[in-house]
Amino acid sequence: MALEPVEALSRLGSSVEKARVGMGIxxxxxxxxxANARLCELLGYSREELLALGxxxxxxxxxxxxxxKELTRVKKGETGSTQLEERYRLRDGGALWVSVTAARTRAxxxxxxxxxxIVQDLTARRQSQRGLSVQHLVSQIIAESKSxxxxxxxxxxxxxxxxxxxxxxxxxxxxxADALRPLQSWTSADRxxxxxxxxxxxxxxxxxxxxxxxxxxxxxxxxESDLAGPAxxxxxxxxxxxxxxxxxxxxxxxxxxxxxxxxxxAEDVLPPDQALLNAAQGxxxxxxxxxxxxxxxxxxxxSEVRKASILDTxxxxxxxxxxxxxxxxxxxxxxxxxxxRKEDVIGRQxxxxxxxxxxxxxxxxxxxxxxxxxxxxxxxxRIEIEGMRADHSEFPIELAIVRVPLPGPAFFxxxxxxxxxxKRLEVEQARLLKDSxxxxxxxxxxxxxxxxxxxxxxxxxxxxxxxxxxxxxxPVTEAQVADLDRIKRSQAHLLGIINDILQFxxxxxxxxxxxxxxxxxxxxxxxxxxxxxPLLEAKKLSYTYQRGDESVTVRADRDRFQQIVLNLLSNAxxxxxxxxxxxxxxxLNEDNVVIEVAxxxxxxxxSQLDRIFDPFIQVQSGPTRTSEGVGLGLAISRDMARQMxxxxxxxxxxxRGSTFSLVLPRGA
Ligand code: ADP
Numbered sequence: 121m122a123l124e125p126v127e128a129l130s131r132l133g134s135s136v137e138k139a140r141v142g143m144g145i146x147x148x149x150x151x152x153x154x155a156n157a158r159l160c161e162l163l164g165y166s167r168e169e170l171l172a173l174g175x176x177x178x179x180x181x182x183x184x185x186x187x188x189k190e191l192t193r194v195k196k197g198e199t200g201s202t203q204l205e206e207r208y209r210l211r212d213g214g215a216l217w218v219s220v221t222a223a224r225t226r227a228x229x230x231x232x233x234x235x236x237x238i239v240q241d242l243t244a245r246r247q248s249q250r251g252l253s254v255q256h257l258v259s260q261i262i263a264e265s266k267s268x269x270x271x272x273x274x275x276x277x278x279x280x281x282x283x284x285x286x287x288x289x290x291x292x293x294x295x296x297a298d299a300l301r302p303l304q305s306w307t308s309a310d311r312x313x314x315x316x317x318x319x320x321x322x323x324x325x326x327x328x329x330x331x332x333x334x335x336x337x338x339x340x341x342x343x344e345s346d347l348a349g350p351a352x353x354x355x356x357x358x359x360x361x362x363x364x365x366x367x368x369x370x371x372x373x374x375x376x377x378x379x380x381x382x383x384x385x386a387e388d389v390l391p392p393d394q395a396l397l398n399a400a401q402g403x404x405x406x407x408x409x410x411x412x413x414x415x416x417x418x419x420x421x422x423s424e425v426r427k428a429s430i431l432d433t434x435x436x437x438x439x440x441x442x443x444x445x446x447x448x449x450x451x452x453x454x455x456x457x458x459x460x461r462k463e464d465v466i467g468r469q470x471x472x473x474x475x476x477x478x479x480x481x482x483x484x485x486x487x488x489x490x491x492x493x494x495x496x497x498x499x500x501x502r503i504e505i506e507g508m509r510a511d512h513s514e515f516p517i518e519l520a521i522v523r524v525p526l527p528g529p530a531f532f533x534x535x536x537x538x539x540x541x542x543k544r545l546e547v548e549q550a551r552l553l554k555d556s557x558x559x560x561x562x563x564x565x566x567x568x569x570x571x572x573x574x575x576x577x578x579x580x581x582x583x584x585x586x587x588x589x590x591x592x593x594x595p596v597t598e599a600q601v602a603d604l605d606r607i608k609r610s611q612a613h614l615l616g617i618i619n620d621i622l623q624f625x626x627x628x629x630x631x632x633x634x635x636x637x638x639x640x641x642x643x644x645x646x647x648x649x650x651x652x653x654p655l656l657e658a659k660k661l662s663y664t665y666q667r668g669d670e671s672v673t674v675r676a677d678r679d680r681f682q683q684i685v686l687n688l689l690s691n692a693x694x695x696x697x698x699x700x701x702x703x704x705x706x707x708l709n710e711d712n713v714v715i716e717v718a719x720x721x722x723x724x725x726x727s728q729l730d731r732i733f734d735p736f737i738q739v740q741s742g743p744t745r746t747s748e749g750v751g752l753g754l755a756i757s758r759d760m761a762r763q764m765x766x767x768x769x770x771x772x773x774x775x776r777g778s779t780f781s782l783v784l785p786r787g788a
Contacts, residue, residue: 141240142218145225148195148233150175159239162218164211180207180215182284182308182387187220194222195233205242207284207388215388217242250396254279258403268414269304275382275407276306283396285384286311287364289320290372291332292380300325300332300381316358316385323354330354332381335369339378341400342369343392347385359385366390370400374408382407437517437536441470443491443529445484457517457538459510470534476508491530499523499532507536515540564628571622578618581611620752624735627759634680634763638673638787641706641713648685648704655693656702666705673787674713676764681784684757684768688717688780691753695778696721711786712766718779724772732770733758757782 142159144152151174160167163178170178179187183206190202201223207215219240226232257278265271276288286308291300301324307313325333331353335342344367347353348360359365364385372379382404437454441447447470450462458474465473471480490496499521507517516539524531588596589604596604626632649656649663656663674681685704692702700720707714724732728739735755758768765785772778 141238144170144237144239146175146191146235146237152178153234162216162239162241163208169211178208180209180388182286182310183207185310191222191235194224194235197224200224208239213389215386215390250283250393250399253282254396255399255403255406257282258406262406262410265410268411271407271410272382273304273306276304279382280306280308280384283384283386284308285366285368285386287313287316287385289332289383290380291325291383293336293378294324297324298326300336303380311387313358313362313364313385316355316362316364319355319358325354331367331369332383335371335381335383336378339371339373341371341397341404343367343397345391346389363387368396368400370404370407372404372407372411374405374412377408377412379408379411435537437538438533439470439474439536440524440531440533442531443487445469445471445487447473448531449533454536457509457536458507474507474509476506476514479505504539507538516543561629564625567621567625568629568631571618571625574618575615575622578611578615582608582615585611617750620750620756624752624756624759627756627763632760632763634677634760636675636677636764638675639678640670641672641674641715642667642670644674644678644681645685645704645706645715648682648689651686652689652693655690659693659696659698659700661693661696661699662701664701664703664705666703668706669708672708672713675785675787676766677760680760680764684760684782685715685717687753687757688768688782691780692717692719692721692778695719700777708786709783712783713786715782715784716779717782718777720777723774723776723778724770725774726772729770729772733768 140158142156142162144155144159147153152170155167155170157167160170163170165173175187175191176184183204187204187206190204193199194202201221204220204222206218206220208218210216219242221238222235224232225234225236258275261271261274261278265274272290276290280286280288288306289302290304292303293299294301302321305317305320307317323330325336327333328337331342331344331347344353346365347356347367348365353359353367359367364387366386366389368384368386370382372382435453437457438449438451439447439454440449446467447465448467450460450465452462454460455462460473471483475483486497490499502518502520505517505519506514507519508514518537518539520535521532522535524533585604585608587593589601589608623632645665646667649665652663655661689702689704696702696719702720703716703718705716705718707716724739731737732739733754736751737755738751754768761768761782761784766783769781769783770778771781
């Protein structure tokens with residue numbers, strides 16, 4: 121006959137009652153049917169209270185599923201006994217870590233499903249162990265980690281699971297905003313804290329604010345047994361509403377850098393676990409060091425990537441060598457220029473690969489000297505030298521070698537630019553320049569010859585016109601004489617133009633002969649009025665010559681001097697309307713004589729001032745435009761002035777007049 125459960129325990133006698141371990145019997149339907157004093161004490165119930173409860177009341181909800189599974193195996197006889205580490209729910213709502221050993225009370229009767237449970241308080245053992253196990257866990261996660269976000273995600277989940285806490289968040293310090301922001305959260309598999317989760321993800325904390333902010337401020341792990349307690353937090357209401365009570369936070373930091381806070385929540389009201397708190401500080405540093413390393417690696421990686429992309433896209437060949445001259449970097453441009461593949465040249469001597477044999481000794485010598493004495497000839501400078509391709513063909517390169525500015529053994533980076541194209545262009549340019557000079561010369565020679573050829577028939581026209589006018593071929597009427605005069609004027613005009621062209625062409629090819637002498641400025645300018653008197657008269661222009669020091673001489677070619685002054689004067693007359701004023705004057709400027717021809721004419725627009733000295737340039741200026749000239753006068757005059765060591769400049773104002781200055785060296 122089966123024993124009554126109470127009998128079963130009491131059979132064990134008073135030793136059971138006095139045992140320091142809890143003992144109890146669960147019926148086949150999971151009701152407590154017996155319990156010793158220690159079990160009642162552990163759970164906080166009186167025996168009567170406990171015997172009115174079932175397993176589901178005393179086992180922590182979070183551990184119930186696992187427990188049911190294990191106990192079922194025992195009940196079914198699949199195993200003689202089992203052992204669990206789990207949490208019991210106490211009368212006051214708190215949780216207690218216990219070790220439970222379960223076995224059937226009557227192993228011989230397959231229908232008897234009562235279970236004897238031996239329950240031991242694990243608080244003390246677990247506390248010291250939990251700290252250690254978390255530390256080991258985190259070390260292991262870090263050791264296996266791929267990336268920082270990965271590691272943090274795993275730490276949240278695994279530490280949460282191990283400690284059987286239900287919700288966890290990593291708060292990352294946003295340095296720009298100087299606030300903690302939720303980066304990742306974890307929720308225990310069978311739980312949901314929708315409101316709390318929503319609130320957590322929508323909030324950020326300044327230093328000292330909320331639970332994470334407090335941990336940031338103190339830099340130490342912190343434990344809050346009941347969030348609903350007196351120290352109310354911004355998320356306390358949501359936490360309480362969804363059954364989260366205890367909070368535990370770890371600052372993630374190194375000695376001098378703070379990264380963020382790991383925060384865990386439990387559904388139970390848990391007293392602070394000192395062993396875990398102690399371990400947490402270590403875990404926080406461990407993770408801090410890890411994040412620091414990850415950060416350093418990231419920036420190193422970034423600079424590697426940056427460097428790689430610079431090297432890859434550079435148009436210049438870039439080769440880095442160590443102090444033994446071995447190649448350690450060879451970019452794509454270098455591959456293309458020298459015809460080697462990077463993997464074939466790494467570790468080989470740069471000198472032997474890309475420098476022609478005749479330059480190698482000098483190069484090696486220079487490198488040795490630099491390493492021994494620090495004295496550099498090539499380093500930091502740009503030199504032109506020949507490079508050698510894989511097929512031993514040579515090509516011109518511009519080479520600059522710099523020492524990589526890093527402490528430790530010397531590295532050098534050589535930047536090389538293929539000059540083949542530039543050299544080709546230089547040769548091409550020189551050829552083009554020569555060609556165009558020759559073409560210009562040919563043109564001027566052609567003009568000179570042609571002008572000369574044109575002058576002969578023009579002179580004939582003039583001669584025969586004179587003969588006809590004189591009546592040598594028979595009497596001429598008055599009307600015919602007038603026509604002959606027109607022919608003569610046209611001939612004279614045409615001859616003037618041709619003379620200009622001829623003179624210009626001669627100037628261009630340097631055939632115009634110039635013979636300088638010193639002569640009196642006053643004497644030379646005193647006679648010019650006579651030469652232009654008819655023109656002045658025709659336009660009723662006033663003419664003034666301001667004489668200067670009689671003893672001053674100018675050093676010039678007399679005829680050219682006269683030609684230039686006449687040219688300036690006839691322009692002045694040409695571009696000055698009737699009753700205007702022409703003034704010729706001169707003064708000394710240092711060792712120069714400056715002759716000025718001023719008029720009160722139409723002037724020259726500022727935008728045209730630069731152009732009027734160019735050959736064949738005539739400024740279009742409305743009705744005063746005359747058909748005389750071809751725009752060579754000023755070009756010729758200035759060329760001649762310059763050939764005599766002087767120049768011509770102009771000041772002018774539209775509609776007010778112009779002043780041309782002829783500058784020539786003063787005579788002795
Ligand atoms: P040309 O007189 O045969 O046209 P120039 O070389 O002597 O050629 O002069 C070039 C142009 O400069 C003239 O066409 C005219 O537009 C301008 N120019 C020269 N001298 C004067 C002046 N004194 N006043 C106004 N315009 C002038």
